[in-house]
Amino acid sequence: MIREIFSFPHPVNEVAARTVAGCVVVLIGATILFEISALMWFIAYGFLARVLTGPSLSPIGLLATKVLVPLMGVRPRLVPGPPKRFAQSIGLVLSVAALLLNYVFGLQAAAYSVLGVVLFFAALESVIGFCMGCFVFARLMDLGLIPKTICDKCSDLGLLPGEAG
Secondary structure (H helix, E strand, O other): OHHHHOOOOOOEEHHHHHHHHHHHHHHHHHHHHOOOOOHHHHHHHHHHHHHHHOOOOOHHHHHHHHHHHHHHOOOOOEEOHHHHHHHHHHHHHHHHHHHHHHHHOOOHHHHHHHHHHHHHHHHHHHHHOOOHHHHHHHHHHHOOOOOHHHOOOOOOOOOOOOOOO
16 A cells, blocks of 8 residues: 555656646746745645655645546546656755745745746646656666666657557
8 A cells, every 4th residue: 555655657647747737837836926935835745745656645646637637538648657757856856945945045036936947847848748857867868877777668758649668
């Protein structure tokens, strides 16, 4: 049971991943636009939950996979999970950096700037399906910094629908 909860899906439904990214855009946009710094805790928790468990302990992940994507009625597009987890890890690092900048150092503008970077890349994922973290993951595999055994098809980000490694 614990192992099932603390596992990241492989493959991942690209439609759900893009929906989660859209929710992240809305949350970060609200955080910055309305200066609701407390939302940074929710954003960071969401990234942590998705890194550790995929959508199963992430409120946004659950909303996307259980409500929004089924309402869309869009056929799943399966893609490798490890690059998506890597991308979520980058989001986690940046959102924790924003928390530290804001709450430890009192640098709200710097924190919002870091969140702006996350917003930009989440928007790319959500709107056009470009996952920068996945791109970096593939390049790191090409350089041999991430072993090919992690995911044999992860360096090919152009998988056909329904195909995953």
